[in-house]
Amino acid sequence: MFADPGAETTPFLYRIRCRHWNGNFAKSKRIFKNQNRYCSKGIFQGIKANGEKFNREWLVYSPSTGYVFVLSIQAEKEYWKQVLHRCIEVIKTLSERGLAFRGDNEIIGSPNNGNYLGLLELIAKFDLFLSNHIENYGNKGTDSTSYLSKTICDELILLMGKHVLQSILDEIKNSWEAHATAVSAVKENGESIEEALAHLESKEREKSDTR
CATH class of the missing domain: 1.10.287 (Helix Hairpins)
Known part of the structure; x- marks a missing residue:
């Protein structure tokens, strides 16, 4: 269950990745000229002049309020900085102890995914921010940015x-x-x-x- 970006109890950094693009839009109901209007998944996508579709990453929907929030670039930067901070600390810990990074795979949840992902998963059990990040971005493949891949790990090293x-x-x-x-x-x-x-x-x- 993703946190609700409109809830006062949801920390700000968690809100920026709880987009709810596929959520329940029931509370977005608005009456316009005697007609019911609702938010839809379509507003979260745009189309470029060449016909290519893109996601409006700066928009996020709140199921509890029915409102769409606009995110700032600074908040997005701060989010990824927090992700990198955790990755770097894991890299430092493994390097200081001379431990291997890689496993047999890069699958979140696999017991054979190596020390790097294994430690990130362990931290996530006590770190709500990292837990949400892994839930939202883990095992999404190369088309999704997560900063959890071996490529990013190698670049950081x-x-x-x-x-x-x-x-x-x-x-x-x-x-x-x-x-x-x-x-x-x-x-x-x-x-x-x-x-x-x-x-x-x-x-x-x-x-x-x-x-």
Whole structure:
């Protein structure tokens, strides 16, 4: 059962994916010129100039009020940010422990879908947001965006790896710059390069001995 976007008790982030496009439109009844008018599935789809159909993703229906809500782009971005946040935390947990990600399949609910999907399913038992997301988007195939696929997982791992590598390179660069500054300062006091490097080496050895 999807949450009702019109209910006051439904958290905002859950509302943006509870579209109810196939829901009961009974409460949408409006009387116009002595005729009963109802909301229909047709308003949630549009047709481009070339005849291609598309979903109006920014519209969502509330079965309890009979109203159609318009979503903001910012809310949509926040929704997917929350999904990615959970995916990244699972990736970090598996990577830190050196555990495999893949299973024999990518089917939500399968005991053989691997540690990545398995952990997301476990979190969903205690996380209503993720539970709703998996219910709405799990096992929908490649035509539906879910951020649960191995493709997105691989892309996140690649981006996280680049971020870690850049952090290491920045740390090395800062370390060398600090050493260069120290050498320059020692040279100004009349020591040779060899004496300056020996001085730095001695300082590094003293640090190691005190650890």
